[in-house]
Amino acid sequence: MEAKKALQRDWSSLPIEVLNLIAKKLGEISDFVRFRAVCTAWRFSTPSTDLPQQFPWILMKHQNTTDLSFYSIPSNKIYSIHASKSLGKWLYGPLEGYMLADLYYQSLWEFGDPFALTLQPSLFNPLNNHEIPLPTYDFEGLPYRFSCMGEYVFSYGYADYQKPKLVFWHLGQANWCELNLTSDYVNCKHICLKGMIFNVERDTGVTKVINVTTGTLAYVIPPIEGHSAAGSKFIVDAFGEILRFFQHNSPYAGLVYDAWFDVHRLETKENGSRCWVKVDSIGNQAVFIDSYSCFVLKAHDFTGIKRNCIYFLTRINHGQEAPKYGVERIDIMTGAREYLPYPLKEPKSWFVPSLQRL
Structure with a gap:
């Protein structure tokens, strides 16, 4: 009799407080969607905007189709998503639950002279097919390279094919902003923090910090000892601290594409000057890096993320093998290095899944 009563229990009458506690434990977005689909009461108790923090997915772009594949490390699942507005676009870099979308470089020639083409990148959420056009800007002097860092989109290239220029856009901003750079070589994924842009110059290794409002140089951080121009530099806001990741590449260590990182933290000396200090711990944080972006998450907010680690999309084999x-x-x-299971082809970018619409 008791078992029969249990089977007849109306689960839709669970208190909202209990439903919210259950929903917050659903670290996989597919489970969250199924939870909301159980009944009307469960759906209204957990708005889609209350999606629990999600472990980043990995995007593999299917060229010339509208089908996208994402891989979730914790669940070892592949999600295939039909995103009609992704056709002919390159998607990369997580930005507030969206990705940056622009035309494939190889597609530009189909439109005539690519140097005369005015591109209009957009923000795109592949989960709900919502797209937000960014302000129009004449990206002269291709190739321009985009990156997403925090709430900013950065792009750099050469004005008049000679002078390096950095342009950036902030979420909600009406227009792109421009900064003319002094270095002939720029090799840094930029960050804007409290109105300051950090730019590492490839030729000198110095970090120039520029005031966004005035465009003037605020201060200079000396180069790191043993500075190398070869490799990628990422500067990221780590919950109030500024961290710098330098990616060394050794492309032919046997057949393994070997990459390693130096990590530095920005510190202020007693005399007020700034410097980069090498560290071997970033505490209870984890870093996610691909070719276009870098971001930091708190490890304790996610199931399966290991603290003080770098998660890096990489090429494992090189040489004559495929x-x-x-x-x-x-x-x-x-x-210590560990290769995580990955069943898809070349990974393109990290993506933090979200159902929101900006």
């Missing part, structure tokens, strides 16, 4: 790609997790303190 290239294989995957995800590498690097312990910052010990340098």
Whole structure:
């Protein structure tokens, strides 16, 4: 009799407080969607805007189709999504639950002279097919390279094919802003923090911090000892701290594409000057890096993320074998490396899944 009563229990009458507690434990977006689909009461108790923080997915773009494939590391699941507005576009870099979308470079020639083409990148959420056009800007002097850092989109290239120029756009901003740079070589994924843009110059290794409002130089951070121009530099806001990641590449270590990182934190000396200090711990945080973006998450907010680690999309094989790609997790303190299972082809970018509409 008791078992029969249990089967007849009306689960839709659970208190809202209990439903909210259950929903917050759903770290996989597919489980969250199914939870909301159980009944009307469960759906209204958990708005789509209350999606729990999600472990980043990995995008593999299917060229010339509208089908996208994402891989979730914690659940070992592949999600195939039909996104009609993604056709002919390059998607990369997480930005507030969206990705940056622009035309494939190889597609530009189909439109005539690519140097005369005015591009209009957009923000795109592949989960709900919502697109937000960015302000029109004449990206002269291709190739321009885009990156998403925080709430900013950056692009750099050469004005008049000679003078380096950095343009950036902030979420909700009416127009792109421009900064003319003094260095002939720029090799940095930029960050804007509290009205300051950090730019590492490739030729000198110095970090120039520029005031966004005035366009003037605020201060200079000396180069790191043993500075190398080869490699990628990422500067990121890590919950109030500014971290700098330098990616060394050794492309032919046997057949393994070997990459390793130096990590520095920005510190202020007693005399007020700034400097980069090498660290082997970033505490209870984890870093996610691909070719276009870098962001930091608090490890304790997610199931399965290891603290003080770098999650890096990389090429595993090189040389004469067919290239294989995957995800590498690097312990910052010990340098221990671990290749995580990855069943898809070349990974393009990290994406933080979200159902929101900006």
